[in-house]
Amino acid sequence: MGSQVKNRPQSIHGWVAAELGTRIVSGVYAPGEYIPNETTIGEELNVSRTALREAFKILAAKGLIESRPKLGTRIRPRKYWNMLDAEILSWCFESKPSPQFFISLFEIREIFEPAAAELAAKNRTEDQVAKLSDAYQAMENAELGTEEVFSSDLEFHLAVLEATNNEFMISLGMTIQTAMMGLFRLSSSIEEEYKDSLPDHRAVYEAIAQQDAAGAKQQMFELLADSKENLDYALKHFVE
Amino acid sequence: MGSQVKNRPQSIHGWVAAELGTRIVSGVYAPGEYIPNETTIGEELNVSRTALREAFKILAAKGLIESRPKLGTRIRPRKYWNMLDAEILSWCFESKPSPQFFISLFEIREIFEPAAAELAAKNRTEDQVAKLSDAYQAMENAELGTEEVFSSDLEFHLAVLEATNNEFMISLGMTIQTAMMGLFRLSSSIEEEYKDSLPDHRAVYEAIAQQDAAGAKQQMFELLADSKENLDYALKHFVE
DNA sequence: TAGTGAAATTTATCATACAATAACATAAAG
DNA sequence: CTTTATGTTATTGTATGATAAATTTCACTA
Numbered sequence A, B: 001m002g003s004q005v006k007n008r009p010q011s012i013h014g015w016v017a018a019e020l021g022t023r024i025v026s027g028v029y030a031p032g033e034y035i036p037n038e039t040t041i042g043e044e045l046n047v048s049r050t051a052l053r054e055a056f057k058i059l060a061a062k063g064l065i066e067s068r069p070k071l072g073t074r075i076r077p078r079k080y081w082n083m084l085d086a087e088i089l090s091w092c093f094e095s096k097p098s099p100q101f102f103i104s105l106f107e108i109r110e111i112f113e114p115a116a117a118e119l120a121a122k123n124r125t126e127d128q129v130a131k132l133s134d135a136y137q138a139m140e141n142a143e144l145g146t147e148e149v150f151s152s153d154l155e156f157h158l159a160v161l162e163a164t165n166n167e168f169m170i171s172l173g174m175t176i177q178t179a180m181m182g183l184f185r186l187s188s189s190i191e192e193e194y195k196d197s198l199p200d201h202r203a204v205y206e207a208i209a210q211q212d213a214a215g216a217k218q219q220m221f222e223l224l225a226d227s228k229e230n231l232d233y234a235l236k237h238f239v240e
Numbered sequence C: 001t002a003g004t005g006a007a008a009t010t011t012a013t014c015a016t017a018c019a020a021t022a023a024c025a026t027a028a029a030g
Numbered sequence D: 001c002t003t004t005a006t007g008t009t010a011t012t013g014t015a016t017g018a019t020a021a022a023t024t025t026c027a028c029t030a
Helices: A012-025 A038-045 A049-061 A086-093 A099-123 A126-141 A148-163 A167-184 A190-209 A213-226 A229-238 B012-025 B038-045 B049-061 B086-093 B099-123 B126-141 B148-163 B167-184 B190-209 B213-226 B229-238
Strands: A065-068 A072-075 B065-068 B072-075
Touching: A012 A049, A012 A086, A038 A049, A049 A065, A049 B049, A086 A167, A099 A148, A099 A167, A099 A190, A099 A213, A099 A229, A099 B099, A099 B167, A126 A148, A126 A190, A148 A167, A148 A190, A167 A229, A167 B099, A190 A213, B012 B049, B012 B086, B038 B049, B049 B065, B086 B167, B099 B148, B099 B167, B099 B190, B099 B213, B099 B229, B126 B148, B126 B190, B148 B167, B148 B190, B167 B229, B190 B213
Parallel strands: none
Antiparallel strands: A065 A072, B065 B072
């Protein structure tokens, strides 16, 4: 009896963190609410207190929970959640996110990506321009229908990020990119759009190479505009 | 004998996480390098394996380290570090950050704060306008030389964030704000600037209230420009 | 040379005991 | 009656020791 669960990934504490993390972001446990005490919930999940506490530390590190002796462990207010964390994002995707979730994600992306391109145009080194060129070439050569389509696209955007030489930009961009990629992989309209987006990518690359900050920003903005139908797709297929 | 250390905060695992986190961001352990195995470093720090492992989970959750059986625990490449995490930032501040660190932080701020104001002008509700108004009033009434100067300023910027109704913006903005505040508290030039910045704050508030997105963005940009000498201060006093 | 398998090292998990904390109730003192 | 002190108790925090699991390494074999 008790809790039956699907796939236990690598480690148990990892699985517990994912299980509880998903419960939290999906609202099973609401902010302010207290999680049952460690021994109780440990029995419910059939894990030792040790493993459970290691999971708690993970969740606490991401701002989701807060533990105090005598009081217990409770869910922190949403505004303290580290939403731009890869794991939290993946837990959100598993939880039938609200439309607002996707809208917000696209809003951030529309702010962030052009800004990254602008910064890259200002800060990039010659080496980084070369890498960017390689990444663009890989996109041109990618065979439709293969995984290459996604990986080369991802590679290009990561090359832009690195060219910003701003570690915060890089950190932020990595999580946003991978989140978006996870979404795009499920979208069907990708194949056709891919060819069409090549000129846009080239324009971004060239603007960065020429240190044309305003141009890079603008070109990236246009690139994003074209892929915006993915938002519609997400809204249709992911929200309940 | 052994390791002598200053202040052990609340919990031991919390202290260990801070201690090792600081070592990592300051480069004592370099990316790719392996940390001594759990029993060894546990003895060095005089903590049980239990507490040490809980600290490891915290660091792993923030992307700093990665553990594997037989191999051990090693520092992950910098690009996987969750740099926009409040704790990681505080560990960075304690470690004589490079000039590039501060420059990057200010770059990020200059991108996201105006974007947040713009978004707030678009998405804000009437309730949020009221809160923003209150926050501005508190700034006007704040007595110079008191903690109120900082707290009301912080309150205002947080109110802008909340008005974006974008949970990613809120999460991102909170960490940036608190990091900057920690810096400004140490700057001497704050007092004079404070009065001067009131009109700018008011302009931001009014633009948001009037749903003037472009205006809000522009006004916030100007507000930041005025406080930019704090960067000079940081560069002078924090870098070695 | 390739493949197979045993060994060794390290993390992962569990069980148990005890310490520390802080909320709450209770009682004592003013 | 209010305040202060004290003890009780529920919960997390820490320590220890034992065992399991993972996986790299390396020797051995075909």
